[in-house]
Amino acid sequence: MKIKTLLGFCLLFFISCGSFQQKADFPVVANVQLNKTLLAVSIVADSLNVPWDIQLIDDHQIMFTEIAGNISKLDLNTGSVKHLYSVADVYHKRTLGLLGMCLSPDFKENPYVYISYTTKNSAGIFSKLVRLTYNGDTLGNPVTLHTIPGSTGHNGSRVTFSKDGKLLWATGDAASDTFAQDSTSLNGKILRMNPDGSVPNDNPIRGSLVYAWGFRNMQGLTVSNKGKIYTSEHGDAIEDEVNLIKPLHNYGWPQIEGIHDLPSEIAIAEKSPRTEPIRSWTPVIAPAGLQYYNSSAIPEWQNSLLLVTLKSQSFRVLKLNAYEEKIEQEQVFFSKHFGRLRAVAVAANGDVFLATSNQDWNPQPGFPKNDDDKILKLSPAKNAVHKPLRAEDQETIGANTSxxxxxxxxxxxxxxxxxxxxxxxxxxxxxxxxxxxxxxxxxxxxxxxxxxxxxxxxxxxxxxxxxxxxxxxxxxxxxxxxxxxxxxxxxxxxxxxxxxxxxx
Ligand code: HEC
Known part of the structure; x- marks a missing residue:
């Protein structure tokens, strides 16, 4: 009798604790005024070490990678961060380490997490695509799907799922002069595979993972509601790009950079077709994470690509046309406000998450701050607590530039x-x-x-x-x-x- 009462009391305590659970109070650090919508920017996690990819597990949990090899999850209700996994054979140096991550589209039924990272052994540096299994509390059971050549730079990379359930891996050219234009190499490519890593029967080259080619170092990869695939890519000194990916198209690197404007580039493209980017930037901005946005929560951004950048330390909204094939407008936010930005994710309710990258190898003046790196949340707000920031005028280079x-x-x-x-x-x-x-x-x-x-x-x-x-x-x-x-x-x-x- 006594024990039963005690049990009942415990149960009651448990239930009430659950329902009165403390909501995290995330500090609002900025407001942004769009045409109509007012946004609040709050810090949902801080003191991280280069969060490289962010993914939503559900409406209140985020999973994120950090470049040195850790994967953690963040509870948006409580603000607590839980470590899930450390990649044992990661090789972290400068831009190398644990990079892109994605979850199965049907995560509840198939709780798989796919990660892309750099590893090193006596034979050299490699990029690996590995599948992990999530049990709600930890990640484990690593299965290597592919290992490809890597280098001290240009290892990409991002992973995501296409609308038809195939796994896409955007690989770097591993700083090779020949890989990107060699259709038998898996570097400098968009690779398309079944979720177990095998070659789909309907790939454009029979028996090959290669879906599109001619890339240098892609840092962003996303798929629109209509199933269109976009990448962001680092150019050399010029021509950073956003590309619309089509099967078997050749995007030109290293023979052609960006728009086909030089006589030598035009000559090459006349001989065999090459596809131009839908946007290119000179001077370069170092584009990173890319995410398609179509939520009615922020109507001004519907049918846009959200892009974060490292060098220009900004968040950009690239408004697509109705066919999702052209960029009609570009708006720039937060220049140098939060420093380098590496990752972007969109929640089902339309909230946007950004990750800073100020603890990386190339911090910009004034950074890192004491609480870097951070994950920021952008969500609609009723009232501003800071003087709202707005889209910025873009600096243009002209005859009078000093x-x-x-x-x-x-x-x-x-x-x-x-x-x-x-x-x-x-x-x-x-x-x-x-x-x-x-x-x-x-x-x-x-x-x-x-x-x-x-x-x-x-x-x-x-x-x-x-x-x-x-x-x-x-x-x-x-x-x-x-x-x-x-x-x-x-x-x-x-x-x-x-x-x-x-x-x-
Ligand atoms: C992407 C990085 C990068 C950019 C951008 C860049 N440089 Fe360099 N620069 C280097 C590297 C790396 C070296 C050394 C090359 C080597 O090791 O052979 C170098 C070497 C030099 C040198 C010779 C060594 C020295 O320190 O005096 C000069 C001069 C120079 N750069 C000037 C410039 C100027 C001017 C610009 C802008 C127009 C520029 N660089 C832009 C990376 C860069």
Whole structure:
């Protein structure tokens, strides 16, 4: 009798605890005013280490990856974060590590989670596609579906499901000159497979996973309600892209970058068809996560691609036309407000989640903040508690743009605001013999790009700098005059005539 009463009491306590469960009180850190809708931006998780992908488990739970190899879930009711899994054989360095993730479309019946990550062994660096099983509390039972060549950069990658239930994997070109244009290589491709990794019977090349080709380093992948597939991709020094993916189309890399505008590119595309991006950006913005949006919760954004960016540290809304084949309008939000943004997800109720990437290898001035990295939630609000932010006017580069602004647009992401570069990766321009030396040598570097080992201020670098011959002579003259007279440098100006003479 006594025990029964006790049990009853416990049960009552349990039930009441459940129904009076504390709702998390997420701090609102900004408001955004759209044409009609007011949004609140709140921090739902902080102090993370480069959350790379976010997925919704259900209406109140998020699963996310962090680049060093952890997968966790966040309860949006309570704000609690629970660790689910650590990838044992992940290789994390700079841009490499645990990257894209997706859940089965029928997650309740098939509780599978698919992850793409970098691994390293005595044979080299590889990218792996692995399936995990979720039991509500942990993830486990890893099954490797595919292993492909990787590199110290350009490993992509994202995974998602197509509307017809196939698993799509956007792979990087592994910094190879040949993979992306080689239809027998699985790098630099959109791969299409059955959920167990096998080749579907209706793939465009019989017996091959290759669905589309000619890609460099894709960082975003999403599917619209109509089933259209879109990617975001990093260009070299120019032409970051958003592509609309069609079966067996060749997107041109590395023979063609972005829009077919150079005579050499037009000649190649005339010989065999290549598909142009539906949007490209020069100067580059470093596009990352991409997510199709069609919820009535934020009507202004219906039928749009939501894009987050690293270099330009912004959130962009790319409004699609009715056929979902063209981008009609681009709006930019949050420039430099939250720093680098890596991932975007949309909940069934239309709330939008963004993840910052300020703890990564390339933080921008003013970041990381003490509580980085964060997951932010954007949701409709009744009242503003901050002066609302609005879509921003985009900076355009024109004849009056200063050397400092051109440097910011084209060089600063690598050589940094203060010209000090990034140790072991991007050499300094401040006090560097190549920057201060003969104008001819400096012009060769900027016009042709630079690879192979060089020594700068006594330290060796062995990386790749893209060519900037697409810039106008006036622009190059302004940039070089700027770097020779900034960061403590005191060398003579470079004239437009110097640049024109150096062209070949
Ligand atoms: C994507 C990153 C990146 C961008 C953008 C970039 N550089 Fe570089 N730059 C490099 C790397 C890497 C090297 C060293 C190359 C090597 O190791 O062979 C380098 C080397 C140099 C050097 C010679 C070494 C030194 O430090 O003086 C100069 C000069 C230079 N860059 C100028 C520029 C200018 C001017 C711009 C903008 C127009 C620019 N770079 C944009 C990555 C970049």
């Amino acid at each position: 050397g400092a602004a051109l440097y910011k647009a084209y060089c600063e992401s690598c050589h940094k605001e203060n010209g000090q570069g990034v140790s072991n990766t991007f050499p300094p321009l401040s006090g560097a013999e190549q920057t201060l030396g003969s104008p001819e040598q400096l012009l060769r570097i900027v016009l042709d790009g630079l690879s192979g080992q060089i020594t700068v201020k006594g330290k060796t670098y062995d990386q790749h700098m893209p060519a900037f011959n697409f810039l106008k002579d006036e622009e190059i003259a302004k940039i070089l005059t700027y770097i020779r007279s900034s960061f403590g440098n005191k060398a003579g100006a470079i004239s437009v005539t110097d640049v024109t003479k150096a062209r070949r």
